[in-house]
Amino acid sequence: MKVIRNACAVASLWTAGVHAVNNGLGLTPQMGWNNWNSLFCDVSESLLLDTAEILIEAGLRDLGYNYVVLDDCWSDGRDETGHLRPDLEKFPNGMKSVADHLHRNGLLFGMYSSAGELTCARYEGSLDYEKEDAESFASWEVDYLKYDNCYNMGRMGSPLTSFNRYKAMWDALNATGRPIFYSLCNWGEDYSHSWGASISNSWRMSGDIYDSFARPDPICSCTNFDNPLCVSPGSQCSVLFILNRVATFVDKSQPGAWNDLDMLEVGQGGMTDEEYKAHFAMWAAVKSPLLLGNDLRVMDAKTLSIVNNPAIIALSQDPMGEPAVRVYRNENVPKDEYGIGETHVWSGRLALGDQVVILLNVADEDLQMKVPLSEIFIRDGPGGSAPQVSHDWDVYDLWANRMADSDAQSILDAKNEAAREAVFKRLNWYNSTETAYADGLQKQDSRLMGKKIGTVNAGGVLESSVERHSAKVFRLRSANGEPPKRKATVKDKEIKDEL
Ligand SMILES: *[C@@H]1O[C@H](CO)[C@@H](O)[C@H](O)[C@H]1NC(C)=O
Numbered sequence: 001m002k003v004i005r006n007a008c009a010v011a012s013l014w015t016a017g018v019h020a021v022n023n024g025l026g027l028t029p030q031m032g033w034n035n036w037n038s039l040f041c042d043v044s045e046s047l048l049l050d051t052a053e054i055l056i057e058a059g060l061r062d063l064g065y066n067y068v069v070l071d072d073c074w075s076d077g078r079d080e081t082g083h084l085r086p087d088l089e090k091f092p093n094g095m096k097s098v099a100d101h102l103h104r105n106g107l108l109f110g111m112y113s114s115a116g117e118l119t120c121a122r123y124e125g126s127l128d129y130e131k132e133d134a135e136s137f138a139s140w141e142v143d144y145l146k147y148d149n150c151y152n153m154g155r156m157g158s159p160l161t162s163f164n165r166y167k168a169m170w171d172a173l174n175a176t177g178r179p180i181f182y183s184l185c186n187w188g189e190d191y192s193h194s195w196g197a198s199i200s201n202s203w204r205m206s207g208d209i210y211d212s213f214a215r216p217d218p219i220c221s222c223t224n225f226d227n228p229l230c231v232s233p234g235s236q237c238s239v240l241f242i243l244n245r246v247a248t249f250v251d252k253s254q255p256g257a258w259n260d261l262d263m264l265e266v267g268q269g270g271m272t273d274e275e276y277k278a279h280f281a282m283w284a285a286v287k288s289p290l291l292l293g294n295d296l297r298v299m300d301a302k303t304l305s306i307v308n309n310p311a312i313i314a315l316s317q318d319p320m321g322e323p324a325v326r327v328y329r330n331e332n333v334p335k336d337e338y339g340i341g342e343t344h345v346w347s348g349r350l351a352l353g354d355q356v357v358i359l360l361n362v363a364d365e366d367l368q369m370k371v372p373l374s375e376i377f378i379r380d381g382p383g384g385s386a387p388q389v390s391h392d393w394d395v396y397d398l399w400a401n402r403m404a405d406s407d408a409q410s411i412l413d414a415k416n417e418a419a420r421e422a423v424f425k426r427l428n429w430y431n432s433t434e435t436a437y438a439d440g441l442q443k444q445d446s447r448l449m450g451k452k453i454g455t456v457n458a459g460g461v462l463e464s465s466v467e468r469h470s471a472k473v474f475r476l477r478s479a480n481g482e483p484p485k486r487k488a489t490v491k492d493k494e495i496k497d498e499l
């Protein structure tokens, strides 16, 4: 038995090895859909049921997108017993009926409230009504709660104040006895990444995303995160901003508890195809929740073929649950009219000794990007000391087998179930309902591996052209037999097992 003498190491081992949160949910990041980014308050029973149908028909449920999450604007105040009432114009059969329908179809039901007197759209909030509202959610057989931060009556401004306000709902949900995924939406206020894992399955770590790859916006205000006066995380935050924000604490994610980079904007129209691919792949590699934010009723083929790529989703659903980290940032590159221009290399451990490497180009021109194995495996030992550096690695391009537009279109156009089934059969598309990602990876299912494009030999350099505003996403796999054993860190199972 190894004795760890360093008290700090033991403390982080504790948080890594034992789920701080143990409702048993979110062992990989949650996937699904939420209406807010595209539809805001335009919610109804028929929207949820229509969306559920598309999730199933487009093959998205069977890639893991199983939470249908209703956002704000669903309630009609409280009844005389203090319990929330659904708006019966929007939800004529009530909430339990929606849950039943989703459950019958192999989906899960998410709802929304705010840790404030009002929700953000000024409906009734749950502050000081945690017990009543948790009871309602459980009685409706809700599976997930997104819990916002508006109208919090000033109960914020220190980590403990925010922690306690959010813990009240965590305790209330727990007391119902129903496992309910708890998704904190406090915009990263009061350092939620430092306490979120103790009382939630995921916590938002920034102001709201908007449909822009890199454009800075004054409403996404806090650029200096160390500034204690930076109390308004705002909204209108770009993909690049959120990635830079999370980069310094991305490793707080762990199975059961994830940094939430906010819902996806893929398919909303504000980014190019390459930007959306980069956005989606980064969210997957960093282990953010993957919640589609587009209106599925008007989804086009290119959008479907981004979000249905099983080789990218396998990064998110990797059983190790270790987020990719930013190992390199270069700001000395051509800048756009907003003064934005930088490149990143992100790298992360995957199950079975694999490694994900992302070359992200947010410079204002196409670039040739390079990264040596010594940087890719920096977490396994500095200065090229990691054993992985003196090993040969096959390189797989995870976008190479993206579904063709015409195939995605024929899925969206299929007139009936038989026609759709025929397309999925012909393509032999991955189905995670049949084969969970952990099993597919164990079996080295080629549909999760992308396409082999080369090998980086021991001591070598991974190099690729990367278009302006795009990302290359690679899986590295041992080219010759067993990959080298990873250097033990406090997050490693080997150590956990030895204790
Ligand atoms: C995936 O597999 C399940 C279980 O066999 C099946 O019911 C479902 O129709 C499949 N999905 C697709 C899109 O083929």
Ligand SMILES: *[C@@H]1O[C@H](CO)[C@@H](O)[C@H](O)[C@H]1NC(C)=O
Pocket (backbone or CB within 6 Å): 022, 023, 024, 173, 174, 175, 176, 177, 178, 179, 180
């Ligand atoms: C409630 O919390 C306890 C102790 O943390 C845990 O063992 C249990 O699984 C939780 N139950 C639910 C329904 O979340």
